[in-house]
Amino acid sequence: MQIYAEILTIGDEILYGQIQNTNTHYISQALSEIGVKVRHHTTVGDDEQAILTALKQAHDRADIILMTGGLGPTKDDITKKTLCKFWETDLIIHDEWLRKLEAFFTKRGRPMLESNIQQAAMPRTATLLDNRLGTAPGIWQDFQGKIYVSMPGVPHEMEVLMQEQVLTRLRAHFTLPYIVHKVIHTVAIGESFLAEKINDWEENLPAHIRLAYLPHNYQVRLRLTGIGNDRVQIEGDIAQEVEKVMPLIEKFVFGFDKITLEEAVGQLLMTENKTVSTAESCTGGYVAHSFTKVAGSSKYFKGGLVAYTQEIKTGVLGVETQTIDAHTAVSEQTAKEMAIQVRQKFNTDFGLATTGYAGPEGGTPEQPIGTVWIACASEKGVFAQNHVIPLDRMRHIYFATVLALDLLRKNIVGLE
Amino acid sequence: MQIYAEILTIGDEILYGQIQNTNTHYISQALSEIGVKVRHHTTVGDDEQAILTALKQAHDRADIILMTGGLGPTKDDITKKTLCKFWETDLIIHDEWLRKLEAFFTKRGRPMLESNIQQAAMPRTATLLDNRLGTAPGIWQDFQGKIYVSMPGVPHEMEVLMQEQVLTRLRAHFTLPYIVHKVIHTVAIGESFLAEKINDWEENLPAHIRLAYLPHNYQVRLRLTGIGNDRVQIEGDIAQEVEKVMPLIEKFVFGFDKITLEEAVGQLLMTENKTVSTAESCTGGYVAHSFTKVAGSSKYFKGGLVAYTQEIKTGVLGVETQTIDAHTAVSEQTAKEMAIQVRQKFNTDFGLATTGYAGPEGGTPEQPIGTVWIACASEKGVFAQNHVIPLDRMRHIYFATVLALDLLRKNIVGLE
Structure with missing residues (x-):
C-alpha cells in the first residue's frame, strides 16, 4: 500500500x-528513499489560523505530516500551542528535557531565560525526539x-533528527516496500559525456531499476534505485548492473554510496600511508x-600555504x-614550482598546488578569467593540468x- | 490595502x-520587494485533481497566484488544460507564438514535433507573456x-519573465503599499541574549514596524520591516528605531543590509589600509x-598557513x-605565538590565529572537544580569547x- x-x-x-526552504528538499529526498510518496509541500506563516487550516488539509490527504520551523526560542509559542489545539491536547513541561536544558546552560555558564524554559514545553500526548x-x-x-x-527549522538539527530517529520510526510504523539505492560517484566528467558513455547500458536496464544523474560541483552521482518486495533479489540485480557499467567509467569513479571526494582521497592516502600538503592561490584555502x-x-594532511600575493609566493613559499616574471603567476611553471616547494617545506609525500584567475x-x-593551473608533486615528479572554468x-x-x-587521486592510484 | x-x-x-525549489524563493523575494505579502507556498504534482484543488484554495485566499512549472514540451498538456478548466475557457493556438517557434526550430535545423506545436497553445482568455x-x-x-x-519552471526563464514583465504588470494592476526593510547584522551573541538586550525596545516598536530574528552561524540578523503608504515616512520611522536600538547592541553590529562578516572585515581593512595573514589549526583553511x-x-589578505600538525606549527610556522610542550597546542600561548609568527613571516599588519579541538x-x-583559542597580533600587541563550541x-x-x-574586526575598530 502506498504511503x-x-x-x-x-x-x-x-x-x-x-531564506531558502532547503529543509523541504532534504525531507522530500529522504522520504523518497524509504518509499514514501510526497504529494504536497506547503509553507505558511507564523499564524495560528494558517497553521490550523494547513494541518486540517494535510490530515485529509496524507498519512504522514512532517513539519519544520516555528520552534526557535523566540517564537515556538504559536506553533506548539496551535499543534496542541489541533491534536486536542495541552502543553506540559517535559522534566527530562528541562533538566537537559539546565545542564546545557550551566555548562556554558549562561543564565536560563523564560524563553529557554518554554523550549521544554511539549504537547501532553506527544513523544519527545531528542535533539x-x-x-x-x-x-x-x-x-x-x-x-x-x-522538527526545528535549523537544517542540520532537522537532518540529524531525520537520520537518527524519524526515518527509523516511520519504517517501524508503516509497511514500506524495499527500496535499494546504489550510488556511483564520478568526477571530472560532464553529465552528457557520461550519458554518452553508458547509453547502451542505460537503455537495457531492467524495468524495476531506475537510473538518475545527480550532478553537483563537477561531480556526477549515478544513482541506481531498485524497488520490490524481495530485498536480496533487488540487491543482487543492482550489483550485477554495477558490474556491467564499471568498465565503461572506471577512471572517473572515486567511490560508492556515502562518500565524498575528500574522504575518498583521504582513505587512499591512509591506505598508502602517504601525506600531503597544499599550496593554494586561487582556491584560497x-x-x-x-x-x-x-x-x-x-x-595525512600536514598543512598548507595560501599564497595569495606574489610576495608570499616568492618570499614565503x-x-x-x-x-x-617569465611565465606569470597563472602558468604551468608557477603551479609546478608551488607544488614542489610546498612538498619540500612541509616534508610530505605529495604537494598539491592551484593557481588561477577566479575573477x-x-x-x-x-x-582568461576562469583559467586554473593545478599541479601535483611526488617522488615520481611533478604533473600539471590546466582547465578553464568560466563560471x-x-x-x-x-x-x-x-x-x-x-589530480591527487589519479596520482595516488597511478592514473596520471 | 494589503495585497x-x-x-x-x-x-x-x-x-x-x-530538484530544489529555488523558484519559490526567488518569487517570494521579488514580491516582498514590491510590497506584496506572500501568505502561502504550495507544491503539487503533475496531476489534474491536485492542481485544481490548489487553484481553488489559492483563489479563496490570495489576490495574486503565481505559478511555475508544468509547462515543458513533455508535460504542459495537463497544466494548460487544467488551467482552462479552472478559468472556464479553452485552448487555442497562438499564431504569433507558433510562427516564433517555427523560426526557432528552423534556425537550429531541428524538426518541430507535435509537442512543440502544443507550446503555442494558450487559454483563449489569457494574455501571452513573451519568453x-x-x-x-x-x-x-x-x-x-x-x-x-x-511561468515556465526553468529558473532563468522565470526570472527574466518576472523582472521584465510580471512585476511591472502587477505594479500597474494593483495599488501597492511601500515596504521598507532594514537589516542589522550582529555577531558573537546568541539569539536569546540579543532578545533580552533589546526586549524593551522591541516591545515599544510602532505597529507598522515588525522585527524578525534571523540566526545563522553565530550571527543574528535583525530585520526591521516597515509598511505604509508614505515611503519617506516609513524610512524615517525605521531610521529612528535603528538609532534607538544601536546603543544597546553596538559592539555586536558589523554592518547593515546586504553585507557578510568577511566583506565587512575586508572593508574595514581597506579603509584603514591594513593587511592580514592567517595561521590556522582547527579551522583548517x-x-x-x-x-x-x-x-x-x-x-588586504596576503596569505596564510594551515599548520595542522605540531611539526608544521614548529618547523614551518x-x-x-x-x-x-609546556602548554599544549590548544592554549593561549600557542595561539598567541601562531598569530605573532604569521604576522612576522607574511609581513602583515594583523596576524590571525586559531587552534582548537574540532572533534x-x-x-x-x-x-574539552569544542575548545578553541583565537588570537590576533598587531602593532598594539597580541590578544587572545577562548570559546567552547560543543557542536x-x-x-x-x-x-x-x-x-x-x-576578533579581528574588534581589533581593527579598537573594541578589543
Whole structure:
C-alpha cells in the first residue's frame, strides 16, 4: 500500500523570501528513499489560523505530516500551542528535557531565560525526539491514525533528527516496500559525456531499476534505485548492473554510496600511508578546508600555504621570482614550482598546488578569467593540468578544488 | 490595502526531492520587494485533481497566484488544460507564438514535433507573456478579480519573465503599499541574549514596524520591516528605531543590509589600509577561504598557513617547541605565538590565529572537544580569547571562523 506524505513548513522568513526552504528538499529526498510518496509541500506563516487550516488539509490527504520551523526560542509559542489545539491536547513541561536544558546552560555558564524554559514545553500526548544538537526537541504525535512530526527549522538539527530517529520510526510504523539505492560517484566528467558513455547500458536496464544523474560541483552521482518486495533479489540485480557499467567509467569513479571526494582521497592516502600538503592561490584555502573537514585528516594532511600575493609566493613559499616574471603567476611553471616547494617545506609525500584567475577581475588574453593551473608533486615528479572554468568566483573555487583533489587521486592510484 | 499572493509550484520532480525549489524563493523575494505579502507556498504534482484543488484554495485566499512549472514540451498538456478548466475557457493556438517557434526550430535545423506545436497553445482568455529565452511562453490571466500568472519552471526563464514583465504588470494592476526593510547584522551573541538586550525596545516598536530574528552561524540578523503608504515616512520611522536600538547592541553590529562578516572585515581593512595573514589549526583553511571568497580580497589578505600538525606549527610556522610542550597546542600561548609568527613571516599588519579541538576526537579534561583559542597580533600587541563550541565538527569550524573574523574586526575598530 502506498504511503503518502505532506511537508509543512512554518515561517514568515520563508514566505518573504528571506531564506531558502532547503529543509523541504532534504525531507522530500529522504522520504523518497524509504518509499514514501510526497504529494504536497506547503509553507505558511507564523499564524495560528494558517497553521490550523494547513494541518486540517494535510490530515485529509496524507498519512504522514512532517513539519519544520516555528520552534526557535523566540517564537515556538504559536506553533506548539496551535499543534496542541489541533491534536486536542495541552502543553506540559517535559522534566527530562528541562533538566537537559539546565545542564546545557550551566555548562556554558549562561543564565536560563523564560524563553529557554518554554523550549521544554511539549504537547501532553506527544513523544519527545531528542535533539542532540540544539535546545528545541522534535515532536512525534500519532493523531487519528496519522503520524505528525514537528522538527526545528535549523537544517542540520532537522537532518540529524531525520537520520537518527524519524526515518527509523516511520519504517517501524508503516509497511514500506524495499527500496535499494546504489550510488556511483564520478568526477571530472560532464553529465552528457557520461550519458554518452553508458547509453547502451542505460537503455537495457531492467524495468524495476531506475537510473538518475545527480550532478553537483563537477561531480556526477549515478544513482541506481531498485524497488520490490524481495530485498536480496533487488540487491543482487543492482550489483550485477554495477558490474556491467564499471568498465565503461572506471577512471572517473572515486567511490560508492556515502562518500565524498575528500574522504575518498583521504582513505587512499591512509591506505598508502602517504601525506600531503597544499599550496593554494586561487582556491584560497578551500583545498586545505576540504581535507580538514574530514575527521582524522591530521593523519595525512600536514598543512598548507595560501599564497595569495606574489610576495608570499616568492618570499614565503619559495617560488623563483624569475619564474613568475617569465611565465606569470597563472602558468604551468608557477603551479609546478608551488607544488614542489610546498612538498619540500612541509616534508610530505605529495604537494598539491592551484593557481588561477577566479575573477571577476584579472586574466590575460591567453589565460582568461576562469583559467586554473593545478599541479601535483611526488617522488615520481611533478604533473600539471590546466582547465578553464568560466563560471562565477565561488564555482571557480569549488570546481578548481575538485579538480585538484582529483589530480591527487589519479596520482595516488597511478592514473596520471 | 494589503495585497496577498500565493505561489504554486507544479512538478513531481520537486515533490520527490530531485530538484530544489529555488523558484519559490526567488518569487517570494521579488514580491516582498514590491510590497506584496506572500501568505502561502504550495507544491503539487503533475496531476489534474491536485492542481485544481490548489487553484481553488489559492483563489479563496490570495489576490495574486503565481505559478511555475508544468509547462515543458513533455508535460504542459495537463497544466494548460487544467488551467482552462479552472478559468472556464479553452485552448487555442497562438499564431504569433507558433510562427516564433517555427523560426526557432528552423534556425537550429531541428524538426518541430507535435509537442512543440502544443507550446503555442494558450487559454483563449489569457494574455501571452513573451519568453525570450525559451519555447514556453508565460500566461497572464485575470479571472474573477484575481490575477494568475503561469511561468515556465526553468529558473532563468522565470526570472527574466518576472523582472521584465510580471512585476511591472502587477505594479500597474494593483495599488501597492511601500515596504521598507532594514537589516542589522550582529555577531558573537546568541539569539536569546540579543532578545533580552533589546526586549524593551522591541516591545515599544510602532505597529507598522515588525522585527524578525534571523540566526545563522553565530550571527543574528535583525530585520526591521516597515509598511505604509508614505515611503519617506516609513524610512524615517525605521531610521529612528535603528538609532534607538544601536546603543544597546553596538559592539555586536558589523554592518547593515546586504553585507557578510568577511566583506565587512575586508572593508574595514581597506579603509584603514591594513593587511592580514592567517595561521590556522582547527579551522583548517576556512578562515583563509572566508577572506578569499570576497572578490578583491588580495588587496588586504596576503596569505596564510594551515599548520595542522605540531611539526608544521614548529618547523614551518615557527612556534617554539617548548611552548607546545609546556602548554599544549590548544592554549593561549600557542595561539598567541601562531598569530605573532604569521604576522612576522607574511609581513602583515594583523596576524590571525586559531587552534582548537574540532572533534570528534582529541581534547583534554581542561580543554574539552569544542575548545578553541583565537588570537590576533598587531602593532598594539597580541590578544587572545577562548570559546567552547560543543557542536559537530563542521559547526566548530564555521563558528570558530566567525569568532576569529570578529576578533579581528574588534581589533581593527579598537573594541578589543
